[in-house]
Amino acid sequence: MPAQLLDGNALARQIRSELTTEVAEFIENNGVVPALAAVLVGGDPASQVYVRNKRRDCEEVGINSTLHRLPETTTQDELLNLIARLNRDDAIHGILVQLPLPPQIDSRAILEAVSPNKDVDAFHPENVGLVVQGQPRFLPCTPAAVQQILVRNNVSIAGQHVVVVGRSDIVGKPLAIMLAQRGPGADATVTLCHSRTPDLGAFTRQADILVAAIGKPKFITADMIRPGATVIDVGINRTDAGLVGDVDFEAILPVASRITPVPGGIGPLTRVMLLVNTLTAARQLEM
Numbered sequence: 706m707p708a709q710l711l712d713g714n715a716l717a718r719q720i721r722s723e724l725t726t727e728v729a730e731f732i733e734n735n736g737v738v739p740a741l742a743a744v745l746v747g748g749d750p751a752s753q754v755y756v757r758n759k760r761r762d763c764e765e766v767g768i769n770s771t772l773h774r775l776p777e778t779t780t781q782d783e784l785l786n787l788i789a790r791l792n793r794d795d796a797i798h799g800i801l802v803q804l805p806l807p808p809q810i811d812s813r814a815i816l817e818a819v820s821p822n823k824d825v826d827a828f829h830p831e832n833v834g835l836v837v838q839g840q841p842r843f844l845p846c847t848p849a850a851v852q853q854i855l856v857r858n859n860v861s862i863a864g865q866h867v868v869v870v871g872r873s874d875i876v877g878k879p880l881a882i883m884l885a886q887r888g889p890g891a892d893a894t895v896t897l898c899h900s901r902t903p904d905l906g907a908f909t910r911q912a913d914i915l916v917a918a919i920g921k922p923k924f925i926t927a928d929m930i931r932p933g934a935t936v937i938d939v940g941i942n943r944t945d946a947g948l949v950g951d952v953d954f955e956a957i958l959p960v961a962s963r964i965t966p967v968p969g970g971i972g973p974l975t976r977v978m979l980l981v982n983t984l985t986a987a988r989q990l991e992m
């Protein structure tokens with residue numbers, strides 16, 4: 706039997722509908738509309754699509770969004786000035802700086818300049834530290850999307866062996882920590898693999914749940930999957946053949962028990978988690 710598709714689009718729709726109610730209640734109780742400021746530097750076509758979609762999602766659930774579009778030549782100081790202004794603006798609850806930033810800008814310095822209370826991507830070191838300590842203010846969006854797709858599809862995590870391939874600051878590292886935490890949606894045994902892991906297949910074949918977050922098209926092949934495993938594909942690679950994930954979807958379909966598609970898997974849920982964090986930020990700031 707082919708693997709069950711874990712449909713990120715359908716789940717994202719469901720969570721947006723839940724959020725629409727929660728946002729309306731928040732507005733009624735506080736007389737304030739949650740607001741996200743999106744910062745887009747340069748003309749990267751994919752980033753433009755992601756930001757446009759994030760703003761459309763905001764509109765759907767009743768969150769205000771503003772777009773700060775800066776040219777490719779923006780300097781570090783210009784961007785820092787904008788962020789300082791958004792930090793001070795009481796009408797803004799969440800700040801999103803779309804990555805990647807142009808090479809003249811030190812991304813780390815920019816992400817550290819965002820007020821931790823408005824850091825709805827959870828990239829600020831203070832928020833990373835809180836995630837590590839199991840006391841998150843916000844959960845990072847893509848790792849939270851992976852956790853939600855598992856939890857909401859009743860995939861057992863506790864006691865399962867999760868193998869995460871990819872050690873990025875945005876996905877692999879925080880996800881490994883979140884799934885290994887004590888508590889609901891976690892309690893997994895986690896192995897974090899990366900480009901220097903020898904005999905990667907020997908690790909991935911032990912996975913009850915395999916998460917691919919390497920950024921290489923179709924890198925995970927069918928022989929690397931334990932029959933019956935759940936496969937979560939975080940990759941979004943633009944190739945001549947279109948948008949493909951990090952796993953060889955067609956070949957893995959008959960081997961896995963569940964799999965996320967690309968597109969339509971983790972991507973749309975990542976955007977939903979930004980909405981969740983923006984509402985959380987508004988609740989915390991308007992308390």
Ligand SMILES: Nc1nc2c(c(=O)[nH]1)N[C@@H](CN(C=O)c1ccc(C(=O)N[C@@H](CCC(=O)O)C(=O)O)cc1)CN2
Nearest residue numbers: 755802803804805826846941968969970972973975976
């Ligand atoms: N500030 C941030 N920058 C970036 C992040 C992030 O979480 N915060 N992650 C990625 C890009 N990203 C979010 O910004 C993102 C990528 C893709 C999708 C998505 O919905 N993908 C769709 C396909 C859309 C398409 O046609 O390209 C899907 O998978 O179905 C959402 C968010 C880097 N930057």
